[in-house]
Amino acid sequence: MARSSLRLRLRLLLACAALLAASAPAFAQTGANVLVVLNEESADSVRIGERYARVRAVPQDQVLRLSVGAAADEIDRAAFDSRIQAPIAAWITRHFAQDRILFIVLARGIPLRIRGTVGRDGTVASVDSELTLLYRRLAGVSTPVAGPVDNPYYLGGRGVETAARFSHRAADIYLVTRLDGYTVDDVLGVIERGAAPSKEGRVVLAQRAEADAGGGNTWLREAAEWMTAHGFGDRVALETSGRVAAGERAGEQAGERRGVLGYYSWGSNDPAIKVRTFGLRFVPGAIAGMFVSTDARTFREPPAGWAVGPWGDRTKYFAGSPQSLAGDLVREGITGVAGHVAEPFLDATIRPNLLFPAYLSGFNLAESFYLAMPYVSWQTVVVGDPLCQPFARAAVPAADIDAGLDADTGLPSLFAARRLRAAVA
Numbered sequence: 301m302a303r304s305s306l307r308l309r310l311r312l313l314l315a316c317a318a319l320l321a322a323s324a325p326a327f328a329q330t331g332a333n334v335l336v337v338l339n340e341e342s343a344d345s346v347r348i349g350e351r352y353a354r355v356r357a358v359p360q361d362q363v364l365r366l367s368v369g370a371a372a373d374e375i376d377r378a379a380f381d382s383r384i385q386a387p388i389a390a391w392i393t394r395h396f397a398q399d400r401i402l403f404i405v406l407a408r409g410i411p412l413r414i415r416g417t418v419g420r421d422g423t424v425a426s427v428d429s430e431l432t433l434l435y436r437r438l439a440g441v442s443t444p445v446a447g448p449v450d451n452p453y454y455l456g457g458r459g460v461e462t463a464a465r466f467s468h469r470a471a472d473i474y475l476v477t478r479l480d481g482y483t484v485d486d487v488l489g490v491i492e493r494g495a496a497p498s499k500e501g502r503v504v505l506a507q508r509a510e511a512d513a514g515g516g517n518t519w520l521r522e523a524a525e526w527m528t529a530h531g532f533g534d535r536v537a538l539e540t541s542g543r544v545a546a547g548e549r550a551g552e553q554a555g556e557r558r559g560v561l562g563y564y565s566w567g568s569n570d571p572a573i574k575v576r577t578f579g580l581r582f583v584p585g586a587i588a589g590m591f592v593s594t595d596a597r598t599f600r601e602p603p604a605g606w607a608v609g610p611w612g613d614r615t616k617y618f619a620g621s622p623q624s625l626a627g628d629l630v631r632e633g634i635t636g637v638a639g640h641v642a643e644p645f646l647d648a649t650i651r652p653n654l655l656f657p658a659y660l661s662g663f664n665l666a667e668s669f670y671l672a673m674p675y676v677s678w679q680t681v682v683v684g685d686p687l688c689q690p691f692a693r694a695a696v697p698a699a700d701i702d703a704g705l706d707a708d709t710g711l712p713s714l715f716a717a718r719r720l721r722a723a724v725a
Contacts, residue, residue: 328695329465329664329687331358333400337388338407340365345409348479348487352405355495356687362401364391368410373598373619375411377445380427384410388431389438398438398715399468400702403666403686404431406478408487412596412681413641421447425677426596426641428476432676435472439715440722448648448675455671460657465693466667467700468714475666477682481630482601493635494665494685497585501561502535503527503656504580508566509542515646516591520564522653532660535561544572559583561690562659563634564652567592567624568608576608576624582633585690587659587668589638589650594621596639596681601627626683636665636684644679662693 336358338349346365353363368375368383375384392398406428414430416423423446432451433443443449453471455463464470481487505520524538535558539545545565560580567573567590582588598619608624609616616622626639638650654672663671666686673680706716 328698328701329402331356331362331687333402333701334358334362334405334686335388335391335397335401335403336363336405336407337384337410338363338365339368339371339409341367341369342371342409344484345371345407347484348409348491349405349407351488352407352479352491352685355491356685361395364388366410371409372411373600374413374415375427376415377423380411380414380430384427385431385434385437389434392434392438396705396712398435399712402466402468402475402701404434404474404476405686406431406476406480408478408480408484408599410478412480412598417446418642420645422642424642424679426679426681428478428681429676429678431476432473435468435474435715439472439718441472441718443677445677448678451670451673451676453667453670454674455654455658456674460654460661460663460671463658463663463667463671465663465696465700466670467696469700472718473676475670475686477636477666477669477684477686479685480599480627480681480683482599482627486627486630489633490630490635490683491685493584493586493633494688497635497688497690498559498561498583499585499690501559501583501586502537503532503562504537504539504545504560504564505562505652506539506545506565506570507542508570509572516566516649519651519653523564523656526653526657527660530657530660542570542572544570544575544578559586561586562656563588563629564655565590567595568622569593573624574607574609576606576628577632580632582635585635585688586633587636587655587665587684588629588634589652589655590624590626591646591649592624593640593643594623595626596641596683597621597623598625599627599630630683635688636669636682638669638673638680638682640679641681642679644675648675648678648680650680660691662689662691664689 339345507517527536602618609622651672658668658671665688669682703713709716
């Protein structure tokens with residue numbers, strides 16, 4: 301009798317879920333596809349997460365409150381599994397949302413980094429990047445802890461015209477971003493700018509002068525070449541002289557104050573850069589990145605007098621490193637920025653020659669950064685509203701996001717097919 305009653309309740313639950321799925325509006329990359337995750341033990345996290353949910357009309361039952369403890373940069377692997385990953389997995393499973401949720405947004409107060417060993421086969425990783433693989437883990441796919449994992453959404457050597465809008469038909473991961481900065485006001489600024497982005501502004505690309513700069517300089521040049529070839533030539537400023545791309549040198553001359561929509565440099569890895577800010581007038585929706593190993597190591601604000609410096613000068617260290625901080629770009633008015641919680645190695649950094657073509661071609665903020673990101677389960681964090689999208693592009697077909705429930709398993713269709721393949725592999 302008990303088993304029969306349990307089977308009946310399960311059938312009723314599946315029937316209700318199917319009815320809800322059939323009657324739901326055909327949302328395509330809206331707040332309905334976002335899961336907001338906040339730390340209920342941090343007043344800042346609660347305020348930021350709730351504000352973002354209101355601005356993007358994220359349903360209240362898609363604001364997940366975790367108990368992660370006092371806000372801290374690091375968390376150990378066991379605590380990450382039990383206090384962050386497991387509750388998110390449980391929510392997704394309970395709501396049959398494996399396919400419907402595309403973006404996970406972490407509010408300030410969720411730790412940045414999982415403790416571990418360093419090196420190319422290390423186990424240290426950003427919380428954000430580790431969570432991208434949750435879709436695979438839910439489907440029963442084995443995922444390694446050590447080292448990076450190839451990003452299935454990464455463009456690689458393909459042109460941006462071949463890229464698909466993100467859904468789980470396109471890739472079996474979640475796109476994870478965070479809302480972070482030195483202060484609550486800094487983060488609220490990120491949210492407001494992301495909701496009302498501008499199409500105007502230049503893209504400022506700053507090469508490093510050294511002959512051994514290698515791939516990074518090549519990717520910056522290729523980004524400028526793509527912009528020139530696709531009608532944005534008057535909006536790209538490629539600094540090749542080795543001087544700092546700041547203020548007037550970045551196209552801010554009198555009569556030409558169009559603002560800055562994109563910025564990419566070597567940060568403190570460029571010997572010419574001794575400052576933390578560059579006097580750039582970022583427009584709402586502006587995105588950025590730097591070839592810097594530890595620029596997202598913390599979003600605690602350093603002392604006002606702190607300046608970047610070389611690794612050999614320990615008086616320049618803040619939060620374990622003397623390098624540039626992504627938080628300074630947030631303070632200066634950026635809307636989206638990628639950074640690293642630990643050494644990613646140059647080949648794992650965001651590729652500007654893919655990032656800016658994607659963004660200017662109409663992909664949203666999260667899609668643009670992930671199309672340009674070679675690896676997941678690694679060191680990168682992306683700060684910003686995933687839905688920020690200054691340039692129009694065709695909407696994602698509703699069936700690519702939520703194709704309903706599979707008749708045999710009662711699970712979302714795309715997810716069910718992947719789970720079946722994992723079971724028989």
